[in-house]
Amino acid sequence: MIVASETGVLAPFNEAGVLHASDVHVARRLTALAGGPTDDDVLLATALAVRAVRTGSTCVRLDLIADTPAERTADGDAVELTWPPVDRVVAALARSPLVTGPASGPLTPLALADSADGPLLYLRKYFRQEQSIRAILDGRAASRPDVDPTALIGALDAAFSPADGYDRQRAAAALAATGWTTVLAGGPGTGKTYTVARILAVMETLLGDDVRIGLCAPTGRAAAQLQTAIGEYSRTRRRLVSDPAAVTVHRLLGSRPDGTFVRGSGNRLPFDVVVVDETSMLPVTMMCRLLESLRSDTRLILVGDPHQLVSVEAGAVLADLVEREPAQTSTPELASAFTAAARIDESDFTDTELSALGGGVITLRRGHRYGDRIGDVAEAVNAGDADRVLDLIGTSDDSAVTLVDPDELDEVRASVVGWARELRVAAESGDERSAVRALRGHRVLCAHRDGRFGVGGWSRRITGWTAEDLGGVTHGGSWYAGEPLLVTANDRAQDVYNGDSGVVVADGDALVAVFERGDSVKRLHPSQLAHVVPVYAMTIHRSQGSQFAEVTVVLPPADAELLTRELLYTAITRAERRVRIVGTADALRAAVGRRVARASGLRSRTAEH
Ligand SMILES: Nc1ncnc2c1ncn2[C@@H]1O[C@H](COP(=O)(O)OP(=O)(O)OP(=O)(O)O)[C@@H](O)[C@H]1O
Numbered sequence: 001m002i003v004a005s006e007t008g009v010l011a012p013f014n015e016a017g018v019l020h021a022s023d024v025h026v027a028r029r030l031t032a033l034a035g036g037p038t039d040d041d042v043l044l045a046t047a048l049a050v051r052a053v054r055t056g057s058t059c060v061r062l063d064l065i066a067d068t069p070a071e072r073t074a075d076g077d078a079v080e081l082t083w084p085p086v087d088r089v090v091a092a093l094a095r096s097p098l099v100t101g102p103a104s105g106p107l108t109p110l111a112l113a114d115s116a117d118g119p120l121l122y123l124r125k126y127f128r129q130e131q132s133i134r135a136i137l138d139g140r141a142a143s144r145p146d147v148d149p150t151a152l153i154g155a156l157d158a159a160f161s162p163a164d165g166y167d168r169q170r171a172a173a174a175l176a177a178t179g180w181t182t183v184l185a186g187g188p189g190t191g192k193t194y195t196v197a198r199i200l201a202v203m204e205t206l207l208g209d210d211v212r213i214g215l216c217a218p219t220g221r222a223a224a225q226l227q228t229a230i231g232e233y234s235r236t237r238r239r240l241v242s243d244p245a246a247v248t249v250h251r252l253l254g255s256r257p258d259g260t261f262v263r264g265s266g267n268r269l270p271f272d273v274v275v276v277d278e279t280s281m282l283p284v285t286m287m288c289r290l291l292e293s294l295r296s297d298t299r300l301i302l303v304g305d306p307h308q309l310v311s312v313e314a315g316a317v318l319a320d321l322v323e324r325e326p327a328q329t330s331t332p333e334l335a336s337a338f339t340a341a342a343r344i345d346e347s348d349f350t351d352t353e354l355s356a357l358g359g360g361v362i363t364l365r366r367g368h369r370y371g372d373r374i375g376d377v378a379e380a381v382n383a384g385d386a387d388r389v390l391d392l393i394g395t396s397d398d399s400a401v402t403l404v405d406p407d408e409l410d411e412v413r414a415s416v417v418g419w420a421r422e423l424r425v426a427a428e429s430g431d432e433r434s435a436v437r438a439l440r441g442h443r444v445l446c447a448h449r450d451g452r453f454g455v456g457g458w459s460r461r462i463t464g465w466t467a468e469d470l471g472g473v474t475h476g477g478s479w480y481a482g483e484p485l486l487v488t489a490n491d492r493a494q495d496v497y498n499g500d501s502g503v504v505v506a507d508g509d510a511l512v513a514v515f516e517r518g519d520s521v522k523r524l525h526p527s528q529l530a531h532v533v534p535v536y537a538m539t540i541h542r543s544q545g546s547q548f549a550e551v552t553v554v555l556p557p558a559d560a561e562l563l564t565r566e567l568l569y570t571a572i573t574r575a576e577r578r579v580r581i582v583g584t585a586d587a588l589r590a591a592v593g594r595r596v597a598r599a600s601g602l603r604s605r606t607a608e609h
Pocket residue numbers: 164165166169186187188189190191192193194195368369
């Protein structure tokens with residue numbers, strides 16, 4: 001939106017789509033705080049710092065401002081903008097009362113920092129949060145828990161049978177036992193949750209059955225999934241006496257309606273061990289609050305996939321911690337108890353991985369869920385190697401990953417209709433288990449919500465296909481047996497969460513919605529479900545944390561800004577057996593080439609200017 005009242009330096013950047021109206025308004029308000037006239041360069045830099053937070057970064061890299069994407073003209077060229085020289089901007093900021101503080105008081109809404117990535121400009125709140133995260137992590141890394149090597153070996157031997165045969169999972173548990181902060185990274189199906197369950201068992205052995213464990217995740221759905229997985233382990237493998245319950249990070253910290261939290265540095269969490277799952281979705285503000293709420297003798301285990309889509313709010317803290325320079329940690333050498341107990345084969349680790357171990361970071365690599373080919377494509381996507389991605393992708397219908405011409409959808413149609421048929425047959429016969437299994441058989445994933453390439457367009461297309469090929473359904477406008485459902489809001493009372501999928505099945509003469517919960521099935525009547533919609537296609541963002549046997553990924557055109565490497569990786573790795581990518585080779589190349597660029601100062605040392 002264009003701000004009509006803006007006639008100054010921000011106007012062309014607003015018109016070119018670099019700055020949104022909100023960036024302009026907030027920048028004008030902030031700079032007004034300093035009183036007196038504001039330098040044009042300072043005003044533009046302030047607006048870019050506001051923009052940075054809006055687009056998920058904690059700061060703006062000043063030496064890259066001229067690369068900020070602008071809208072294209074009708075000819076497809078980027079709109080020409082006159083960017084000020086970086087040195088001049090930095091010098092103007094360094095003199096500005098917005099950075100140094102006005103004569104009248106301590107108000108300094110901006111922070112200017114030097115880093116290995118060049119000069120960074122922050123809204124001060126985010127600078128403070130990053131500084132706090134860094135200081136707490138450094139403090140935690142300065143010492144290690146005292147662990148007896150023999151006891152650790154015993155605990156690990158009890159939790160990991162040699163038949164598991166995968167040293168990295170055992171090493172991850174050894175790392176979690178011998179450090180205050182551990183990052184357990186890995187792609188989907190690499191056994192992160194499997195390992196977390198065993199880490200908890202190891203902690204019970206080492207710290208006693210009365211160990212206090214806090215389990216949490218950024219979303220209600222991820223917390224419920226973690227709870228199900230840990231509960232199943234406790235039921236079927238080894239009873240966890242501490243019986244930990246998983247909640248959202250907000251709930252763990254006691255969030256209040258006014259946005260403040262019960263927990264903080266003055267009222268710390270009582271746990272001996274805290275596990276955060278799906279940490280990639282945790283914004284910097286919540287990570288900071290969580291760290292400030294931990295006792296220094298609480299073991300923290302951050303679990304997640306750093307290559308997945310990150311939180312909507314500012315920050316990509318998990319990826320920052322995984323990519324942090326190892327020299328950043330003050331005790332890079334491994335604990336002797338770890339070395340004695342972990343039984344790692346050093347040749348299995350790269351040098352970078354070995355030094356990351358010293359910093360408490362371990363990445364699981366072996367996939368336990370999907371076929372090798374899907375894993376290979378996902379790895380090539382992460383590596384940004386579009387040629388290899390295209391080489392790996394087959395053209396024959398039976399390849400594990402295929403690229404489908406958007407104008408030739410017969411095969412996609414056959415598989416979608418086959419999925420809908422299976423769902424209907426199982427649901428009409430009231431076979432709940434087969435229905436939830438069929439539901440996981442296929443899902444169409446889109447980058448956008450609306451439009452021809454989006455969820456809206458594809459849902460219409462799929463309902464059209466199924467009506468033509470399977471016949472319409474008589475359901476009097478409400479649910480019908482075989483209807484796939486998506487939950488759109490958390491409902492703790494019913495234990496269903498935003499992003500959960502269920503299916504309607506016949507229950508005698510009535511209908512009931514069923515949801516898969518590990519090995520069991522949860523049933524709810526229509527009146528118990530307030531926020532559900534039919535789901536024939538869903539956004540890739542919403543699909544995070546879900547798995548399907550087959551996935552059809554609809555790519556938007558190559559120039560769609562949303563089309564990024566992280567988006568494609570997240571979509572592909574939702575599939576266990578088969579991925580069809582509907583789109584052009586150009587769009588695929590564009591996706592692999594475009595990264596979610598999130599600036600932050602957490603990866604390297606920063607110093608305030
Ligand atoms: N060492 C192992 N031996 C046998 N099976 C394993 C092992 N590790 C993991 N698995 C199995 O592989 C599957 C995937 O593991 P898990 O769910 O823990 O992965 P994940 O990394 O948490 O995946 P996601 O992030 O998608 O939830 C599970 O069925 C799990 O039981």
